[in-house]
Amino acid sequence: MDMPVNVPVDDPNADTEWNDILRKHGVIPEKPPSPTPVIEEALTEARRLAHENRLESKDLDELAELEDEEDEDFLDSYRQKRFQELSTIQSTSIYNQVYPLTKPDYARDVTAASQHSFVLVLLTSSSGTNPESQLLIELWRELARKYGDIKFCQMRADLCIEGYPDRNTPTVLCYREGEIRRQIVTLRELGGMGTRLESVEKVLVELGAVKQGDVRLRKRRDNGEGRGNGGIRQSERKGGGEEDEDSDWD
Incomplete structure (x- = not known):
């Protein structure tokens, strides 16, 4: 009758040749996928969004100061957005006291x-x-x-x-x-x-x-x-x- 063999495993998550052999024979489970690529992808997306929205907090005066630094069409889209916001505020401000x-x-x-x-x-x-x-x-x-x-x-x-x-x-x-x-x-x-x-x-x-x-x-x-x-x-x-x-x- 075959008796179970206790295989010594110091660290089942370690990248060692011994662990690779054990994983190959199903003695220890495969390592879970590294979260690093997911984290890096999330950080890249966060940086992209931050760059795209970098002018969200700027008012008209601040936008004018960026004329030499930003693309004119990109700046103009934010100017129009600010004008629309101000127009909406003005039209809905009916109380003021x-x-x-x-x-x-x-x-x-x-x-x-x-x-x-x-x-x-x-x-x-x-x-x-x-x-x-x-x-x-x-x-x-x-x-x-x-x-x-x-x-x-x-x-x-x-x-x-x-x-x-x-x-x-x-x-x-x-x-x-x-x-x-x-x-x-x-x-x-x-x-x-x-x-x-x-x-x-x-x-x-x-x-x-x-x-x-x-x-x-x-x-x-x-x-x-x-x-x-x-x-x-x-x-x-x-x-x-x-x-x-x-x-x-x-």
Whole structure:
């Protein structure tokens, strides 16, 4: 009776003559294919796409600076793309301000309006002195001017929801197609008193209210926007600049 023979194998994956013999006779399995060619192919494709899309983040001024470096037809295709983006932004920017809300008109001004565009409602503290509410009120105005295709609204929380606690303000309600798509309670998840314009823009991108490649996102640093650091703004207001900025909503 044949007895099984234990064949010594130090490393079944090693490229040795002994292992080749064992594989030939089916004693050890064939080596799996090397992932190196697949990885190299993926890297080559990634580099190709990066090169093809190298102008995606460039605005019109930056494209003009590349006239001596890039093919004219290639540059022109991006210029046309930027012009189209700007034209679309201009034609859809119909709001461009913060809209005060009243409870009787909430359904019309928010729920119904959200069938046509994103509507973001800022619920502020009742007294108007909540530091986080003050910070977001300022950012809200900047955002409304910058993203005129989104309707930014504002209302005192206790006038919207009876008994709504100040500790939960500011609260942001994001509407689209008649439904709340996201709710943000206080600035904790946005960065607290360090919340900046970019913090809210990130939410707009996540919601789909602003596209990732939107020209307004590309220009924010060049324009100096996004300096809305809560700590700095609040310190600038302490010397008497704390006039009731949301008194219009009282």
